[in-house]
Amino acid sequence: MTLGLVNANPVVQAKKERIARTLNQYKDDGLDPLDIYDILSSFLNIRDPEHPYSLEQLSVLSEDSITLDDNLNRILITFTPTIQHCSMATIIGLCLRAKLKECLPLHYKVDIRVSPGSHADEASGKEVI
Amino acid sequence: MDLMEKNLELLEVQKLEGHTDRVWNVSWNPVSSHAHGTLPILASCSGDNTVRIWEQSSLSRSWTCKTVLEETHTRTVRSCAWSPSGKLLATASFDGTTAIWEDLGDEFDCISTLEGHENEVKSVSWNAAGSYLATCSRDKSVWIWEVLGGNEFDCAAVLNGHTQDVKMVQWHPTMDVLFSCSYDNTIKVWWSEDDDGDFQCVQTLDESSNGHSSTVWAISFNATGDKMVTCSDDLTLKIWMADISMMHSGEGYAPWTHLCTLSGYHDRTIFSTHWSSDDIIASGAGDDAIRLFVDSKHDSANGPSYNLLLKKEKAHEMDINSVQWSPSKENRLLASASDDGMVKIWQLETKL
Numbered sequence: 001m002t003l004g005l006v007n008a009n010p011v012v013q014a015k016k017e018r019i020a021r022t023l024n025q026y027k028d029d030g031l032d033p034l035d036i037y038d039i040l041s042s043f044l045n046i047r048d049p050e051h052p053y054s055l056e057q058l059s060v061l062s063e064d065s066i067t068l069d070d071n072l073n074r075i076l077i078t079f080t081p082t083i084q085h086c087s088m089a090t091i092i093g094l095c096l097r098a099k100l101k102e103c104l105p106l107h108y109k110v111d112i113r114v115s116p117g118s119h120a121d122e123a124s125g126k127e128v129i
Numbered sequence: 130m131d132l133m134e135k136n137l138e139l140l141e142v143q144k145l146e147g148h149t150d151r152v153w154n155v156s157w158n159p160v161s162s163h164a165h166g167t168l169p170i171l172a173s174c175s176g177d178n179t180v181r182i183w184e185q186s187s188l189s190r191s192w193t194c195k196t197v198l199e200e201t202h203t204r205t206v207r208s209c210a211w212s213p214s215g216k217l218l219a220t221a222s223f224d225g226t227t228a229i230w231e232d233l234g235d236e237f238d239c240i241s242t243l244e245g246h247e248n249e250v251k252s253v254s255w256n257a258a259g260s261y262l263a264t265c266s267r268d269k270s271v272w273i274w275e276v277l278g279g280n281e282f283d284c285a286a287v288l289n290g291h292t293q294d295v296k297m298v299q300w301h302p303t304m305d306v307l308f309s310c311s312y313d314n315t316i317k318v319w320w321s322e323d324d325d326g327d328f329q330c331v332q333t334l335d336e337s338s339n340g341h342s343s344t345v346w347a348i349s350f351n352a353t354g355d356k357m358v359t360c361s362d363d364l365t366l367k368i369w370m371a372d373i374s375m376m377h378s379g380e381g382y383a384p385w386t387h388l389c390t391l392s393g394y395h396d397r398t399i400f401s402t403h404w405s406s407d408d409i410i411a412s413g414a415g416d417d418a419i420r421l422f423v424d425s426k427h428d429s430a431n432g433p434s435y436n437l438l439l440k441k442e443k444a445h446e447m448d449i450n451s452v453q454w455s456p457s458k459e460n461r462l463l464a465s466a467s468d469d470g471m472v473k474i475w476q477l478e479t480k481l
Binding site: 072106107110 | 397415416417445446469
């Protein structure tokens with residue numbers, strides 16, 4: 001057991017104001033990145049295990065993390081763990097995937113990756129999750 | 130007959146509905162689908178824990194589900210394979226067991242259950258003589274089982290070597306050489322030199338042998354067994370070759386070498402590939418499409434090259450897990466299985 005904090009000095013952002021949107025909008029027209037961000041917004045309030053800050057404030061996930069190709073029905077989510085050996089990376093990825101699967105129509109293809117250079121396991125060439 | 134010159138299309142013959150979860154694998158009965166006067170039979174297995182047997186009616190020419198093999202596996206059935214005699218069906222499951230079923234005509238009887246793997250069994254394959262069975266698992270091992278008489282199966286070997294989940298096992302079509310492919314990006318070749326059941330890993334095809342750079346999902350041989358195709362998460366198909374006449378004449382092991390790589394055709398993981406008896410390579414991928422490739426037959430300094438014959442987009446509504454050509458020489462039938470819960474039968478025909 002390490003005695004000190006693994007991530008002693010996190011970089012913290014200000015919390016953003018957001019307007020609530022309804023779930024029904026996703027089914028009719030095409031999706032846009034903001035729709036997906038809404039689905040994942042509940043994750044943004046998850047606290048980092050070591051500090052009283054949310055994942056959003058620690059820039060793990062933001063609106064820029066989401067790329068949507070509506071023609072091909074593909075979604076790419078890129079999140080940034082706060083540290084290179086973040087042990088929660090796989091769990092965060094799996095939770096993001098499970099949440100999207102719950103809310104999106106079945107034909108969407110979802111890829112979830114850690115942003116380049118942000119995680120030690122990235123080099124193995126496989127999706128971290 | 131140069132296939133590239135014909136205007137070919139892949140027509141959907143029928144959509145087989147019934148499974149209530151994703152369909153992982155399909156297998157054509159080698160005898161009934163091949164011989165004259167008998168009707169083709171197809172087996173499919175699914176995340177709904179069942180196996181379905183589909184048969185084509187001689188009157189209506191349409192396919193119906195003849196039997197459902199249920200209440201045996203307690204988890205997903207991941208792979209199914211008919212024995213060369215067509216009388217037995219092996220089914221591999223996430224519940225860690227492989228069941229052997231006998232076709233009794235109007236029903237199937239589970240005659241044996243092979244246990245031993247520590248977790249999910251991913252694939253099962255019979256050798257050409259029907260005397261060996263091979264299975265592989267997420268436990269990283271490959272098991273070889275000897276088929277004894279009287280519904281007896283004995284574990285002949287437990288082969289360790291892969292460092293990750295083993296996705297598929299496939300026996301060579303003419304020799305008792307076993308091939309396995311894995312999440313560890315390699316293909317391993319297992320052989321018993323003295324034919325005494327002592328199988329060893331005689332070759333590993335990894336990145337240094339011009340192999341894949343990510344998970345290898347499937348292996349398929351051509352009819353003569355001197356070439357094989359493999360598909361991968363690295364978005365390529367690779368063709369390999371070996372001098373098998375050398376092996377047939379007892380001169381020892383003939384290693385497999387990389388012949389060519391088909392890249393730039395797929396932009397999502399290729400989950401399945403199958404080499405037909407008349408040399409058409411089919412692929413099923415994560416972009417819901419089926420692609421067919423043929424040898425371009427143009428000699429070049431770099432060896433043979435393959436061309437895309439056709440691409441069937443949106444063949445399914447979700448990822449395609451398996452593509453299999455029917456062994457029948459009369460028509461070019463292809464079966465496909467998908468995450469969308471469907472099995473589809475396709476016919477390759479000349480456009481009118």
